[in-house]
Amino acid sequence: MLKILITDGMEKTSLEELKKMNFHVVEQHYNKEDLMKEIKKFHVLVVRSATKVTRDIIDEATKTNNLKLIVRGGVGLDNIDVEYARLKGITVRNTPNASNTSVAELVIGHILNMARFLHNSNITMRQGEWNKKKYQGVEIEGKTLGIIGFGRIGREVAKKANALGMKIKFYDVVGPIMNNQEYRYCDLDKLLSTSDFISLHVPYNKGERALIGKEEIQKMKDGTYLINCARGGVVDEEALIAALDSGKLAGAAMDVFMEEPTPNNILCNHDKVSVTPHIGASTKEAQRKIGEEINNIILEFWKGRGLNDRIETV
Ligand code: NAD
Numbered sequence: 001m002l003k004i005l006i007t008d009g010m011e012k013t014s015l016e017e018l019k020k021m022n023f024h025v026v027e028q029h030y031n032k033e034d035l036m037k038e039i040k041k042f043h044v045l046v047v048r049s050a051t052k053v054t055r056d057i058i059d060e061a062t063k064t065n066n067l068k069l070i071v072r073g074g075v076g077l078d079n080i081d082v083e084y085a086r087l088k089g090i091t092v093r094n095t096p097n098a099s100n101t102s103v104a105e106l107v108i109g110h111i112l113n114m115a116r117f118l119h120n121s122n123i124t125m126r127q128g129e130w131n132k133k134k135y136q137g138v139e140i141e142g143k144t145l146g147i148i149g150f151g152r153i154g155r156e157v158a159k160k161a162n163a164l165g166m167k168i169k170f171y172d173v174v175g176p177i178m179n180n181q182e183y184r185y186c187d188l189d190k191l192l193s194t195s196d197f198i199s200l201h202v203p204y205n206k207g208e209r210a211l212i213g214k215e216e217i218q219k220m221k222d223g224t225y226l227i228n229c230a231r232g233g234v235v236d237e238e239a240l241i242a243a244l245d246s247g248k249l250a251g252a253a254m255d256v257f258m259e260e261p262t263p264n265n266i267l268c269n270h271d272k273v274s275v276t277p278h279i280g281a282s283t284k285e286a287q288r289k290i291g292e293e294i295n296n297i298i299l300e301f302w303k304g305r306g307l308n309d310r311i312e313t314v
Pocket of ligand 1: 074076103154172202229231282
């Protein structure tokens with residue numbers, strides 16, 4: 001019987017469906033030491049971002065040669081040593097499409113928050129303040145949104161922002177993937193220096209230099225708003241705080257942080273920052289879609305198809 005270990009939870013309906021398929025399903029989060037012991041018993045491991053599937057865990061798993069598939073419910077694979085798993089003959093899959101809409105909607109929410117001081121008003125009105133004059137914002141219609149990384153989520157953000165009247169520019173390492181009248185491709189420097197809002201939608205590999213640091217911020221227009229709903233390491237938080245303090249940046253929105261949960265209280269309490277605790281994919285719909293994608297991957301695996309290493313994003 002196929003033995004499946006789910007360590008970071010899974011949407012209830014999909015979990016029930018998986019159990020009905022007569023697989024042996026264990027839903028349990030283990031600390032690293034216990035996971036090293038338990039992993040040997042399972043053929044399939046389903047994780048989100050909390051479980052770190054490191055080289056030593058993969059080594060333990062290969063002692064019994066049971067583990068054949070790791071599924072990451074979500075997009076980023078930065079918590080899995082994908083290369084090493086592949087080397088050991090373990091297939092790694094993720095659920096790349098499930099959260100596009102949810103993340104894009106969160107980005108739009110953050111843009112509106114910053115433009116109209118919604119995050120500040122929610123705090124200060126609870127403290128009895130009435131800052132009508134202080135909170136004079138800007139309209140987003142007619143403003144330029146620069147999108148860095150024009151993949152699944154970047155394009156979804158473009159569609160939604162465009163519907164709200166924003167002008168879209170984008171930059172992607174692979175070049176002008178989709179350059180039409182509505183979405184204009186430009187190089188990174190041009191995007192940085194001409195956008196009113198900049199939203200980041202690129203992957204991040206541990207140890208990499210932040211894509212947006214002091215130098216890149218210097219290239220931005222004064223009063224730019226920066227949004228990071230991609231991965232924490234993409235933005236240098238120290239450089240960001242300095243730019244907010246100096247007035248170079250008008251605001252920033254962060255759903256992801258260099259360390260999570262973030263210990264960066266200066267950033268979280270900053271007047272110009274709209275923060276959320278990595279909730280890009282935290283909607284009922286995204287979780288349902290993630291659950292369905294996970295089940296489809298496991299079924300495909302069980303039926304003997306798709307055993308080759310297919311990683312849909314890196
Ligand atoms: P994707 O693979 O579809 O798109 C990423 C794009 O970025 C690709 O087109 C790629 O060519 C481009 N790219 C890579 N490196 C680049 C660079 N240095 N400069 C410019 N372009 C670059 O990925 P996606 O599904 O759109 O996800 C984007 C990001 O969102 C990922 O980091 C993912 O982990 C993150 N994400 C966050 C949440 C959340 O909860 N906040 C949820 C889902 C995904």
